[in-house]
Amino acid sequence: MSNYRAHVLVCCGTGCTSSNSHIIMENFSKFVAEKGLEKEIDVVKTGCFGLCAEGPIVVIYPEGTMYYRCTPEDVEEIVNEHLVKGRKVERLLKTGNPDSNPTDFYSKQMRIALRNCGRINPDKIEEYIAHDGYQALCKIFSTKRDPAEIISEIKESGLRGRGGGGFPTGMKWDFAAKVQNDTKYVCCNADEGDPGAFMDRSILEGDPHTIIEAMTIAGYCIGAHQGYVYVRAEYPIAVERLSAAIDQAREHGFIGQNIFNSGFDFDLDIRLGAGAFVCGEETALMRSIEGKRGNPTPRPPFPAVKGLFGKPTILNNVETYANIPVILNKGAKWFASVGTEKSKGTKVFALGGKVNNVGLLEIPMGTTVREIVFDIGGGIPDGKKFKAVQTGGPSGGCIPASLLDTAIDYDNLVAVGSMMGSGGMIVMDEDTCMVDIAKFFLEFTVDESCGKCAPCRIGTKRMYEILTRITDGTGTLDDLQALEDVAVSLKNGSLCALGQTAANPILSTMKHFRDEYVEHVVDKKCRCGVCKDLLQYSIIKDSCIGCGMCSKVCPADAITRTDYIAPGKKLAAFEIDPSKCVKCGACMETCKFKAIVKK
Amino acid sequence: MSIIKLTPEEQATKLEAVLSKYKGQGQKALMSTLQQAQEIYGYLPLPVQRKVADALDVSVANVYGVISFYSFFSLKPKGEYAFNVCLGTACYVKGSQALLDKIEESLGIKSGDVTEDTKFSISSCRCVGACGLAPVLLVNDDVYGRLTPDEIPAIIAKYKEEANV
Ligand SMILES: Cc1cc2nc3c(=O)[nH]c(=O)nc-3n(C[C@H](O)[C@H](O)[C@H](O)COP(=O)(O)O)c2cc1C
Ligand code: FES
Numbered sequence: 001m002s003n004y005r006a007h008v009l010v011c012c013g014t015g016c017t018s019s020n021s022h023i024i025m026e027n028f029s030k031f032v033a034e035k036g037l038e039k040e041i042d043v044v045k046t047g048c049f050g051l052c053a054e055g056p057i058v059v060i061y062p063e064g065t066m067y068y069r070c071t072p073e074d075v076e077e078i079v080n081e082h083l084v085k086g087r088k089v090e091r092l093l094k095t096g097n098p099d100s101n102p103t104d105f106y107s108k109q110m111r112i113a114l115r116n117c118g119r120i121n122p123d124k125i126e127e128y129i130a131h132d133g134y135q136a137l138c139k140i141f142s143t144k145r146d147p148a149e150i151i152s153e154i155k156e157s158g159l160r161g162r163g164g165g166g167f168p169t170g171m172k173w174d175f176a177a178k179v180q181n182d183t184k185y186v187c188c189n190a191d192e193g194d195p196g197a198f199m200d201r202s203i204l205e206g207d208p209h210t211i212i213e214a215m216t217i218a219g220y221c222i223g224a225h226q227g228y229v230y231v232r233a234e235y236p237i238a239v240e241r242l243s244a245a246i247d248q249a250r251e252h253g254f255i256g257q258n259i260f261n262s263g264f265d266f267d268l269d270i271r272l273g274a275g276a277f278v279c280g281e282e283t284a285l286m287r288s289i290e291g292k293r294g295n296p297t298p299r300p301p302f303p304a305v306k307g308l309f310g311k312p313t314i315l316n317n318v319e320t321y322a323n324i325p326v327i328l329n330k331g332a333k334w335f336a337s338v339g340t341e342k343s344k345g346t347k348v349f350a351l352g353g354k355v356n357n358v359g360l361l362e363i364p365m366g367t368t369v370r371e372i373v374f375d376i377g378g379g380i381p382d383g384k385k386f387k388a389v390q391t392g393g394p395s396g397g398c399i400p401a402s403l404l405d406t407a408i409d410y411d412n413l414v415a416v417g418s419m420m421g422s423g424g425m426i427v428m429d430e431d432t433c434m435v436d437i438a439k440f441f442l443e444f445t446v447d448e449s450c451g452k453c454a455p456c457r458i459g460t461k462r463m464y465e466i467l468t469r470i471t472d473g474t475g476t477l478d479d480l481q482a483l484e485d486v487a488v489s490l491k492n493g494s495l496c497a498l499g500q501t502a503a504n505p506i507l508s509t510m511k512h513f514r515d516e517y518v519e520h521v522v523d524k525k526c527r528c529g530v531c532k533d534l535l536q537y538s539i540i541k542d543s544c545i546g547c548g549m550c551s552k553v554c555p556a557d558a559i560t561r562t563d564y565i566a567p568g569k570k571l572a573a574f575e576i577d578p579s580k581c582v583k584c585g586a587c588m589e590t591c592k593f594k595a596i597v598k599k
Numbered sequence: 600m601s602i603i604k605l606t607p608e609e610q611a612t613k614l615e616a617v618l619s620k621y622k623g624q625g626q627k628a629l630m631s632t633l634q635q636a637q638e639i640y641g642y643l644p645l646p647v648q649r650k651v652a653d654a655l656d657v658s659v660a661n662v663y664g665v666i667s668f669y670s671f672f673s674l675k676p677k678g679e680y681a682f683n684v685c686l687g688t689a690c691y692v693k694g695s696q697a698l699l700d701k702i703e704e705s706l707g708i709k710s711g712d713v714t715e716d717t718k719f720s721i722s723s724c725r726c727v728g729a730c731g732l733a734p735v736l737l738v739n740d741d742v743y744g745r746l747t748p749d750e751i752p753a754i755i756a757k758y759k760e761e762a763n764v
Contacts, residue, residue: 015731018742052731195725196688233634233671234727272634274669277725291629293668309627352689352730359731390688426688440691444725450668 004042006083008032009059011118013048013205014198014237016055020072024056027075032083041083047206049118051105053358054095059118066102067092100356101378108376110338112346113162113322114362117206122241125248128209134254136328137213140220141260147221151177154221154324157332158344163189163280163317164395164421165497166343166410175304176222176314184224185313186215187289188321190231190238191273193280194393195444197424199348200318202360204231204238207322208245212268214321216255217328219266222314227266230285232273243270277394277448281496282307282315284450295452296496317422319348339365343409349391351377353426354384363408370404373427384429388512392421394441394448395501397508398434417508419501433530434513435520439467441505449498456499459490463506472533475521483510535598536578537588543595546571550587550596556580559587605639613639614647618654626657629665633672642673678713678720680758682706683737687726694747695734699723701748702736705755718762 010016010025028043049057054068058078065088067078074092081087095102111117120127128134140150155170176184188211192200204211215227231239246268250256257265271289278284279294286308288294307313323345327335336344343365349372352358356378363372369389373379380386388398397418399406406412410420428437442464451457463486469475487503494500510517519525526534539550541564551559551574558580565572576587576596588596605613617635621628632651637643643666652659666672684690684699699721703709706719713720729735732744738758743750 014727015729015744018729018732018735018744052729055731192728194688195686196690196692196730197726198728198730201728234724272630273671274630274634275671275724276669288630289627291626291631291665293664350689350730352733353692358689358733393688424688426692428692432692437692440688447670 003039005040006042007061008041008043008083009046009061009118010043011047011049011055011057012045013052013202014235015048015052016057017237019056021056023072024058024070024075027072028079031076031079035079035084037083044121045123046120047117047122048202048360050114050360051100051102051357052360053097054100054102065093068094069096097356097381099378099381102357104375104378105357105359105361108363108367108371109361110346110364111362112326112338113203113319113348114206114360115326116210117202117360120207122206122208123244125209125245125252128207132329133209133325134213136325137216137254138260139328140217141262141264144262147177147223150217150221150328153332154327157327157335158339159320159323159327159335160343160410161317162319162323162347162422164392164419166420169316169320172304172314172316173218173221175302176312179305179312181312183311184222185308185311186218186222186224186227187285187308187313187315188215188227188229189280189282189285189315189317190229190235191280191285192232192235192318192422193277194422194424196352196426197350197393197422199350199360199423201235201238203318203322203348204235204242208242209249210322210325211242211318212245212249212255214324215268216259216266217324218314218316218321220264222312225265225267227268228271228289228308229268230271230273230279230289233275239270239272246270276450277444278450278496278498281498284496285315286313293450295450296498298495319423340407340409342411347408347420347423349423349425351425351427354380354429354432355427356381365409366407368405368407369399372408372425373404377427380427380429384431387428387430387432388434390418390426390428390437390505391424392419392504393424394444395419395497395504396421397504398428398437398512400512417504417511419504431528431530433526433528434509434516435467435471435526436528436530438506438509439464439471442467442502445498445502449502453493453495453499455490455493456495456502459486459494459499460502462486463503467506470517470520471526471531473520473524477518477521479521480510480517529599532583535583537576537581537583537585537596537598539574539576540595540597541573541575542566543593544573545569545593545595546573548574549590549592550574553586553590555584555586556582558582610639614650618650622654623656625655626661628655629657629662633662633666637672642676644674676713676717677722679718680720680762681739682719682721684710684721684723685725685727685733685735685737686723687730689726689730690734693733697748698734698736698746698751701751702755705751716764718764719758
């Protein structure tokens, strides 16, 4: 790599590819070749840089110049100015959102799982190898390391599952290793069901080999010879890169028969999901790999004893695996020195919603929510007020402003009524209605409940109906009590965690934003103007010139003239009778003077 | 970009190839077979389900059970231009519901339906992983990000022109 005087890194993660970064890549190759610079300048396709909202992103080394929101048309100028004349293209140095600040975005991060994302070309195994890739695997075989010893190192590192539950990874491997069976399986959960999260996708797209290396190590530790990566069908780029990476690893002898002449065999296959959230749950995922409906099955028996095809199986999340090679290379002690007492290492979050720096970030455990939202995330756009952060997706909860100083780790997040989840983190501002958000998640769980157990199938539906009543203005205070009652039955009675946690979004919003619920049922008001049935149209009398257009288009005769003449106006203003208004919005569309508002 | 239309004969030959690859493998090959069959036909009509069941030696009821469980499998054909609005949390918070409402209004059909001339269909999904661009709309493989409802009519007009309607 050192023969090149400059490297142009083009992000080809999903966000940037959606904005044509693959064409940007092609154009770079084209213009670099046109200038005859192909021996001096290397154009590299990489995974996600993290700051997705400002994509497509192009980074030029050795300076490390970052260009934001590039278009295919910008490429010629970058080549001519930056690469030929050595002058930066100032116009692309600024982010599209003036409030976003990339320096702050990166300064508090620490990258372990994302170490290679945006740094290497995911299509080239050589680049992974050049960044210590397959070193951990190679060392295991060259030193003939005992599997039990590796497992105890993982245990010592304190690594806990990043898929949501936070179960200690070393312990899980230990269980499966101790069960006697000739056939065992290693599975990777890349179903990433939490809507609004894209951590696992970015790792698979940006650094697929790390998953292959880690799963092979896991296979060696528990005595498995076959692995499956279960990827959701919505991730075609991830699937493509992962399968190319698996082929390369096989060609290089890192997986397959007799790896490093050790006599150990291990191979990997990809299985595609088909759009069922519950298939992220471990037992459902295994049924799905078996080709069946993804219904969860009761535990015990745990997968470590009886999992995929009835054989002992371990399942870990993508991000969990991405930590394994680093732990083995740098040592358990080093890893355990990062983070808090009970949550070691880092966590990747997909920060989204109403925040300036939308993107992918990785922080040491113990970082506060405030640091993420306001320092890394750069605060709330358009000068709006922060309301809450949602973590844990449909199983999680909302963290209000009063708890912004909560230090992120598994136990703290549960204590404030949310959970770590897989890493989705959605910021909400004053315009987000918390009842509507609870309803949004419930609609999701109603859709996704597999229907096998009654508490979940019926309970989520009943709760959704109650929330619909509350948001359409027919709810009562008794409904709030009913929500809490159903929630308890769900928690205690459901077969899997989908149902057990389905009420969390409601319970946490009711706990922290009860006043909004009460406002919906008692005052029939939605302060954010989100719940359409509760909206009321009204006329700002001082803006009304009295033309009467609104009154003419009103199908319900709800608009009449008053006696009030606004200062500077000639005719008396109109007003809307809320009891007659049918909320069609025709008046507001007609008024040319912006005198009609919806609140 | 529109979906490349295969002739019925081409579809049948391609399906045969897929079925012979998985023949006799039973349940464990069912998902992969269905995924590839749907790629060929765009959806999974009953005759295709029957053929899959025969080839894998599982019951048609079983095949139907799997199809109806997973939202990715479709029993109805999609439009030539499939509008798919992301209703994942990141997009929802940024107003993707309003996008969906506007598209329904402009095309005159509801989410889940296809226009009579089978040119357009609307559906929603939960996160395509491009949350940085929220709110996101997919039209077949084209991705539109950071959209507002005002931009919808122009997008629809563009595809209508392409589709000659
Ligand atoms: C309804 C439901 C959905 C889940 N979805 C995911 C998911 O999308 N990705 C994931 O890694 N884990 C998911 N999990 C957690 C898995 O069941 C399992 O605990 C995890 O994959 C284990 O890996 P880990 O120990 O490395 O976290 C889900 C759990 C439930 C109950
Ligand atoms: S929530 Fe829409 S792309 Fe992720």
